[in-house]
Amino acid sequence: MKDKKTQKFRQRLLEEYQKLIRSINRNRLAEEEIKLENTEDEGDLATISHNKELLYNLHESDFQRLKQIQEALKRMDRGEYGECMKCGVDINEKRLLAVPWATLCIQCQEEAECEGTVYQAPFELVRELKLAEEEE
Numbered sequence: 001m002k003d004k005k006t007q008k009f010r011q012r013l014l015e016e017y018q019k020l021i022r023s024i025n026r027n028r029l030a031e032e033e034i035k036l037e038n039t040e041d042e043g044d045l046a047t048i049s050h051n052k053e054l055l056y057n058l059h060e061s062d063f064q065r066l067k068q069i070q071e072a073l074k075r076m077d078r079g080e081y082g083e084c085m086k087c088g089v090d091i092n093e094k095r096l097l098a099v100p101w102a103t104l105c106i107q108c109q110e111e112a113e114c115e116g117t118v119y120q121a122p123f124e125l126v127r128e129l130k131l132a133e134e135e136e
């Protein structure tokens with residue numbers, strides 16, 4: 001990948017990174033509030049634990065994303081950015097624009113998902129799965 005393009009992706013990754021840090025901090029504050037509510041009013045324990053669970057899930061996906069971004073930045077430094085970690089082909093640029101932290105090409109991603117060895121759980125997919133579970 002050309003330096004100029006890599007620069008553009010680096011910028012996007014850094015922006016996402018900042019957004020995530022802010023989101024994680026916000027969640028932390030919300031968590032504190034839930035704790036406070038918890039001590040003041042023991043009434044609605046179900047709601048409290050439900051909120052906690054939601055926050056925990058948010059945390060998890062944020063941290064996962066954070067790790068993916070860090071990994072992508074590291075790969076950029078090594079000049080490996082944009083290459084599939086598994087088969088080495090160049091990852092489609094449209095895919096990178098949509099998912100700048102992608103480390104697998106679309107084929108390998110799909111294979112990994114089929115095998116259940118997901119290197120990188122797409123956030124949207126995880127959310128869809130969760131929604132599906134809740135509907136049952």
Ligand SMILES: [Zn+2]
Nearest residue numbers: 084087105108
């Ligand atoms: Zn691949």
